[in-house]
Amino acid sequence: MRIEAILRSKGSEVETVRPDAAVTMAAQRMAALRIGCLVVADSSAPVLGLLTERDLVRAFAHHGTHAASLSVRDIMSTGVPTCRPDDDLASIMRTMTTRRYRHVPVVSEGRLIGIVSIGDVVKQRLEDLELETTVLRDAYRATR
Numbered sequence: 001m002r003i004e005a006i007l008r009s010k011g012s013e014v015e016t017v018r019p020d021a022a023v024t025m026a027a028q029r030m031a032a033l034r035i036g037c038l039v040v041a042d043s044s045a046p047v048l049g050l051l052t053e054r055d056l057v058r059a060f061a062h063h064g065t066h067a068a069s070l071s072v073r074d075i076m077s078t079g080v081p082t083c084r085p086d087d088d089l090a091s092i093m094r095t096m097t098t099r100r101y102r103h104v105p106v107v108s109e110g111r112l113i114g115i116v117s118i119g120d121v122v123k124q125r126l127e128d129l130e131l132e133t134t135v136l137r138d139a140y141r142a143t144r
Contacts (some may be wrong), residue, residue: 003092003106003116004085006124012114014105016041019048019073023059026051026072037103039112040076046112047105049076082107083116093121 017026017038026038030053040049051072059067059075067075081095082105092104096118106114 001089001124001128002085003083003087003089003114006089006116006120007085007106007114009124010120012106014039014112014115016112017051017072018042019071019076021072022068023056023070023072023075024068027056030056036117037115038072039105039115040072041112046107046110047080047082048073049078050080050101050103050105051076052103077101080105084108085113089121089124092116093125096121 015029015033015035015038017029017040019040019042030036030038030051037050037052039047040051041047055075055077056067059070063070081099081101083092083095085106085108096102096104102118104116105112106116
């Protein structure tokens with residue numbers, strides 16, 4: 001299974017935020033959209049980092065109420081792993097597990113074209129396992 005198949009199924013819409021945006025605005029946007037992360041991007045790069053729920057919690061734990069006056073660049077995660085549409089699902093699962101990221105932006109030819117979440121990966125894996133189980137059951141029944 002390739003990442004492009006997941007994007008075909010879920011769509012390629014990605015919510016982004018500029019690094020100079022206010023943390024409070026970004027948090028409100030994430031809450032309103034019911035999403036766990038925003039890709040931090042500007043005209044210089046398709047992926048500068050991620051702003052995640054975890055980043056917000058850490059900022060408020062470390063800075064207290066002062067965190068509300070910070071900009072996204074002050075608290076975002078950098079060094080974020082990315083993937084390509086032709087990457088296989090197993091490699092992204094390994095990356096997410098070893099690097100402890102729940103979201104991986106998908107980049108092609110220097111452009112952000114989607115994002116894959118751990119939920120997307122789990123959903124796809126469950127669908128694969130259900131199909132495999134059905135095929136094995138049908139094969140078993142055919143031999144009886």
